[in-house]
Amino acid sequence: MMTKNILVFIDNFKGEVQLSSWEALGVGRSLAGGGGKVSALILGHEVEDLAEAAFQYGADEVFLADAPALGDYRPEPWADVTVQVARDAAAAGNAVDVMLFPTTTRGREIAGMAAVDLETGVLVDVVDLRVEDGSVVATRPIYAGKLLSEVKCEASPQIITLRGRAFAAPEADPSLGGEPTLVSVELSPGEIATSVAGYEAKGGGVSLKDAAVIVSGGRGTSNNPLLSPPGDLDDDEQEIWKAQQGFELVEELADVLGAAVGASRAAVDANYIPYEYQVGQTGKVVSPDLYIACGISGAIQHLAGMRTSKVIVAINKDADAPIFKLARFGVVGDLFEVLPPLTEGLREALG
Amino acid sequence: MKIVVCAKQVPDTEATMTVEDGKIGWGEAQLIINPWDEYAVEAALNLTADHGGDVVVLSMGAEDETEAIKHALAMGAGDAVLVSDPALAGADNVATAKILAAAIQKIGEVDLVLFGQQSVDTVTGLLPVQVARVLGWPALLLVSQFDEVDPEAGTLQVKRTLEEGKQIVEGKFPAVLSVTKDYAEPRYPSFMGIRKASRAKYPAWGLADLEMEAPASVVSWTGVSVPPQREIVSEIIAGETPEEKAKNLVAKIMEEKVL
Ligand SMILES: Cc1cc2nc3c(=O)[nH]c(=O)nc-3n(C[C@H](O)[C@H](O)[C@H](O)COP(=O)(O)OP(=O)(O)OC[C@H]3O[C@@H](n4cnc5c(N)ncnc54)[C@H](O)[C@@H]3O)c2cc1C
Ligand SMILES: Nc1ncnc2c1ncn2[C@@H]1O[C@H](COP(=O)(O)O)[C@@H](O)[C@H]1O
Numbered sequence: 093m094m095t096k097n098i099l100v101f102i103d104n105f106k107g108e109v110q111l112s113s114w115e116a117l118g119v120g121r122s123l124a125g126g127g128g129k130v131s132a133l134i135l136g137h138e139v140e141d142l143a144e145a146a147f148q149y150g151a152d153e154v155f156l157a158d159a160p161a162l163g164d165y166r167p168e169p170w171a172d173v174t175v176q177v178a179r180d181a182a183a184a185g186n187a188v189d190v191m192l193f194p195t196t197t198r199g200r201e202i203a204g205m206a207a208v209d210l211e212t213g214v215l216v217d218v219v220d221l222r223v224e225d226g227s228v229v230a231t232r233p234i235y236a237g238k239l240l241s242e243v244k245c246e247a248s249p250q251i252i253t254l255r256g257r258a259f260a261a262p263e264a265d266p267s268l269g270g271e272p273t274l275v276s277v278e279l280s281p282g283e284i285a286t287s288v289a290g291y292e293a294k295g296g297g298v299s300l301k302d303a304a305v306i307v308s309g310g311r312g313t314s315n316n317p318l319l320s321p322p323g324d325l326d327d328d329e330q331e332i333w334k335a336q337q338g339f340e341l342v343e344e345l346a347d348v349l350g351a352a353v354g355a356s357r358a359a360v361d362a363n364y365i366p367y368e369y370q371v372g373q374t375g376k377v378v379s380p381d382l383y384i385a386c387g388i389s390g391a392i393q394h395l396a397g398m399r400t401s402k403v404i405v406a407i408n409k410d411a412d413a414p415i416f417k418l419a420r421f422g423v424v425g426d427l428f429e430v431l432p433p434l435t436e437g438l439r440e441a442l443g
Numbered sequence: 444m445k446i447v448v449c450a451k452q453v454p455d456t457e458a459t460m461t462v463e464d465g466k467i468g469w470g471e472a473q474l475i476i477n478p479w480d481e482y483a484v485e486a487a488l489n490l491t492a493d494h495g496g497d498v499v500v501l502s503m504g505a506e507d508e509t510e511a512i513k514h515a516l517a518m519g520a521g522d523a524v525l526v527s528d529p530a531l532a533g534a535d536n537v538a539t540a541k542i543l544a545a546a547i548q549k550i551g552e553v554d555l556v557l558f559g560q561q562s563v564d565t566v567t568g569l570l571p572v573q574v575a576r577v578l579g580w581p582a583l584l585l586v587s588q589f590d591e592v593d594p595e596a597g598t599l600q601v602k603r604t605l606e607e608g609k610q611i612v613e614g615k616f617p618a619v620l621s622v623t624k625d626y627a628e629p630r631y632p633s634f635m636g637i638r639k640a641s642r643a644k645y646p647a648w649g650l651a652d653l654e655m656e657a658p659a660s661v662v663s664w665t666g667v668s669v670p671p672q673r674e675i676v677s678e679i680i681a682g683e684t685p686e687e688k689a690k691n692l693v694a695k696i697m698e699e700k701v702l
Contacts, residue, residue, distance in 0.1 A: 105605065105606065105607045108607070110606060164610075165605070165610070166612075167572060167575075167582050167584070168581065168582070171576070196606055197584075197585060197604070197605050197606055198605070200568055200569065200572070201572045201582070201584065203569075204536075204569040204572035204573045204576070205572055205573070205575075205576045205582075207536070207537055207569075207573065208537055208540065208573050208576040208577055209576070211537075211661075212537075212661060213535050213536065213537055213660075213661045213662035214536065214567070214569055214662070215662065216566070216567045216568065216569060217566065217567075229665060233566070233670075234564060234565055234566060234667075235454075235458075235460045235467075235563070235564055236456065236563060236566075237670070238459070238460040238669070238670075239460050239462065239467065239667055239668065239669060239670070240667070240668050240669075240670050241664050241666065241667045241668075242664065242665045242666040242667070242668075243662055243663065243664055243665065244662070244663060244665055245661055245662050246661045246662075246663065247661040285581040285614060285615065286581045286583065286612050286613060286614040287612070287613045287614075288610060288611065288612055288613075289600060289611040289612065289613055290611045291607075291608055291609065291610055291611065292602065292608050292609040292611070293607070293608045294607070294608040294609070299606065301606070304701075305701075305702065349702065361628075366625070367587075367623070367624055367625035368604070368625075370624075373456055373563060374478055374479065374563075374624055375624075381701040381702075382696070382699075382701045382702065392456070392457055393456050393457075396456075399673075402701055403696075403699050403701050404675075405692070405696065411679075416677060416679070417675075417677065418675060418677075419675075419677055420675060420676070420677065420678065420699070421677075421678055421679075421680055421692060421695050421696070422677060422678070422679045422680065423679075423680045423688050423689075423692055424679060425685050425688055426685065429685035430685045430688060430689050430692075433685060433686045433689035433690065434689040434692060434693065436689075437689050437690055437692075437693035438693055438696070438702075441693050441697050442702065
């Protein structure tokens with residue numbers, strides 16, 4: 093098999109693109125090489141504008157499936173359309189060799205369903221890949237990154253989801269453009285087995301998975317004996333109140349750095365901060381350029397989620413905390429004392 | 444209401460993993476239920492406590508891979524099925540999904556199938572969506588909350604997790620769900636539960652019982668390795684006062700040119 097026709101799923105939520113989609117498009121470009129073709133696939137409703145962006149990031153062709161039935165994401169109709177595009181390409185003699193997805197919620201779901209329909213397999217959350225005998229061999233972390241496995245898929249198309257930030261995003265070239273190829277969608281909203289009753293937005297801020305810098309807080313954020321919480325709170329509430337003061341310092345530092353906020357499981361379990369902020373084996377796996385751990389001991393399950401960060405900084409009272417072994421820089425000290433001058437210092441340094 | 448919970452056994456998350464002659468090892472570490480699957484068991488137990496019904500735990504693996512079943516039974520699941528057949532060793536995700544789907548069909552009259560979010564060993568997170576696809580049942584994945592479940596009407600409304608926030612979705616039975624960690628803390632097995640689980644009898648089904656051949660697997664491992672140790676030069680930042688340490692740290696961070 094020659095790797096030549098690449099289909100890249102551009103993940104979007106109501107027109108807002110998950111940035112790792114462009115990284116996937118860049119990988120598609122390098123897999124296709126000179127003679128191959130990279131097509132982008134965009135699904136949703138009123139998402140025509142994304143086609144132009146896809147051309148600028150390097151797509152040769154853009155398939156646009158724009159329909160009311162695709163407005164609220166559901167895996168079934170989105171997978172149906174994706175599979176249809178692959179089947180149509182095969183019928184026209186341009187069978188897709190490799191399908192690329194960013195490893196996002198939607199990416200994983202559609203990749204998984206498409207593999208069932210197209211009788212192939214998925215290589216999930218890949219961090220590196222190479223082409224051998226015309227077919228992709230992918231590297232993916234397993235056992236929380238303690239091991240790396242090499243995997244390949246003998247059927248075609250090879251479906252691959254790519255870990256965010258593992259591959260460089262191409263630069264957009266505003267001089268590029270084109271006309272999208274419209275995909276007809278023969279689904280009415282009523283035919284879909286599930287219906288969407290609404291959304292609950294989550295707190296704003298930078299998304300952990302895309303963040304170049306992350307500042308995380310652990311159980312240490314509640315440990316400041318100098319604070320005196322309001323007297324009418326019970327013990328748990330007092331601890332949470334204290335942790336809120338600690339996380340305020342974490343957030344101020346994150347603001348100055350344009351960073352995302354993260355947390356340890358202990359902080360999540362004690363209700364200092366919601367689960368969506370958890371980094372680690374049972375939270376999010378992240379790989380920023382800079383990770384600053386504040387009041388986090390460095391349990392193996394936490395390290396599993398951030399050990400591939402480029403530079404790790406740890407601030408911890410306990411000089412023996414395991415996090416210091418992984419940290420490029422460690423400060424032995426109280427986060428309540430160290431964070432304010434650190435935030436100020438970085439604010440000045442960054443102008 | 445009949446709920447099947449799919450669960451598997453994995454090495455303890457603290458385990459040091461090794462590779463020898465291409466074989467993965469975890470030393471003396473314990474085998475445990477996949478931690479994500481405990482949330483699915485917890486949800487199934489709460490749903491049947493509120494609405495009546497039975498929980499059946501379903502696990503595919505080698506004959507002795509029964510830790511997930513034991514733990515789920517000890518938590519309170521009423522029944523279990525192990526699917527085990529030497530021909531299934533090395534099955535990829537799609538093949539595993541077909542087997543689990545066939546077992547769910549054989550269990551019969553299932554209203555909901557609950558999964559964990561993903562396996563901590565192979566971390567693919569594909570099975571829930573693939574089992575749903577094979578069965579042709581709606582997939583309601585990464586559920587953190589059950590807003591409404593009406594077994595009479597056969598309808599449910601759940602909150603599921605997307606990158607952008609929660610999506611509130613309505614669906615009909617039978618459906619396939621996966622449950623996330625922010626659903627609720629899973630209960631600990633009681634002493635009585637553990638005793639009951641250790642004596643429990645449950646069937647082990649092979650391919651013949653499912654009346655099928657081993658499905659083809661197209662994804663294969665060509666190698667596994669321990670990643671090279673990163674050389675990290677650790678440096679404790681000096682300073683008499685927190686302010687001084689902070690100032691020195693700023694200089695060091697700026698030198699790394701990561702900002
Ligand atoms: C199956 C399983 C999965 C898990 N998954 C995850 C996961 O995904 N993510 C995760 O994080 N954990 C996970 N854990 C939990 C993990 O084992 C640890 O319990 C957790 O990471 C500890 O969080 P922590 O470091 O905030 O708390 P602790 O271990 O209590 O550490 C707090 C640290 O703060 C320091 N400290 C205290 N006060 C201050 C202060 N004022 N200033 C500075 N430092 C201070 C202390 O010295 C200590 O080192 C998992 C565990 C299991 C069993
Ligand atoms: N061998 C298995 N037997 C039963 N259920 C499984 C098995 N492997 C995985 N699962 C379920 O599928 C979920 C996702 O697994 P995975 O797709 O392997 O990440 C897990 O959380 C379990 O609920």
